[in-house]
Amino acid sequence: MTDTFYRNLSRPRSAASSVKSVRSSRSVRSTSPTSSVGNNRDENDALRPYVDAISQMFVRTREKGYNFSAVSDCIEEEITLKKLEPTQIFSWLSSNQNTVQYTTLLGFFYFQGIGIPVEQRKGFSLFLTAAKMDFFVAQDLVADCYGFGLGTTKNEDLSFMWYQKASQNGSVDGQFGLGYCYEAGIGTVKSMSKAFQLYKKSSKKENRSAMFMLAQCYEQGTGTSKDLEQAIYWYRKAKECGNSDAEAPLAELLATKNSG
Incomplete structure (x- = not known):
């Protein structure tokens, strides 16, 4: 992350630099993928592979340690590359909430204002829904939100708890976040030895x-x-x-x- 997300300690992630108040609403030329697959294909089916590719990239960049803003940039670049508009992806996600991956990605669109105005509370609510269904990426995002009061009330105990859950479910970024909790004493007793081991594992x-x-x-x-x-x-x-x-x-x- 430039990578500062939630710290003011010359550490990666600073809340001020990572979560933008409003995402760019730049217009992207609309070229529907339905034209390339034929009029007999339903647009919903035609868009699914594009959304799945964006969803996979979303998970990958989060797990690699990209902050909220950097992940948003990657999503918008991917949408532009596919000659789509953010509103198309948002509308598709809104109508297809049958997986935790889609729920979490829709939450991120709300949280960052990708193609729509920023609504962090809605974004957090969707993260929490997916987190309670054991989706590790959503659990990591919920932990971030509780840790810094983003879209919800700040609660360091809940932040630590959700980083633990994310880490236990295999989240690499969750391991990193849990390590920082041990380093800074967020929701737990400070332990640099535990922090070091988690940083090493995530690295x-x-x-x-x-x-x-x-x-x-x-x-x-x-x-x-x-x-x-x-x-x-x-x-x-x-x-x-x-x-x-x-x-x-x-x-x-x-x-x-x-x-x-």
């Missing part, structure tokens, strides 16, 4: 926010022994995965290493 599954945090642990010797070579390695990995926060500390460590 090995290519979460770019966790990579940055793991590098800081190695650089500062928090939760583990100080190891500047490992810090350089993980800052570099984070940078390669698109985490711009890693650029400055990586440059500093490399300069120090080369000068020595």
Whole structure:
């Protein structure tokens, strides 16, 4: 994430930079995919593969540690690439709420205002519905919302609980969020050793926010022994995965290493 989402600690994710108040409502040229599949195909069926591709990309980017704004950009770029309009996808999702994946994606459209005005409370409500049905991505999103009072009242205990559920259900980003709860004492007792282990686990599954945090642990010797070579390695990995926060500390460590 540039990757700051929910922290003001030179850590990835800062609430102010990640969740935009209003998404761009730019117009995209409307070219319905029905023209390419023939008039005999129902538009609902014609759009389904496009929505499924967007849904898969949504899950993938969240699990890789992209913040809300970066995920929104990816969705809008994908919609534009397919020569569709955000309103088409939103309307399709509104009429097809038969899976937790579609419920969560519709919630994200509301939450970020993709093709519609921002309605974070509606978005949170849909996240919570899917989270209660054990969808790990929705559980991670609910934890984010409770942690920072986005679309709901801030509740650190519930944030920790939902990160735990997401992590237990296999969410890589949930592992990262749970690690930060242990580091910052959000809804639980602080434990840098637990935070370090969770960052390490999430980093090995290519979460770019966790990579940055793991590098800081190695650089500062928090939760583990100080190891500047490992810090350089993980800052570099984070940078390669698109985490711009890693650029400055990586440059500093490399300069120090080369000068020595």
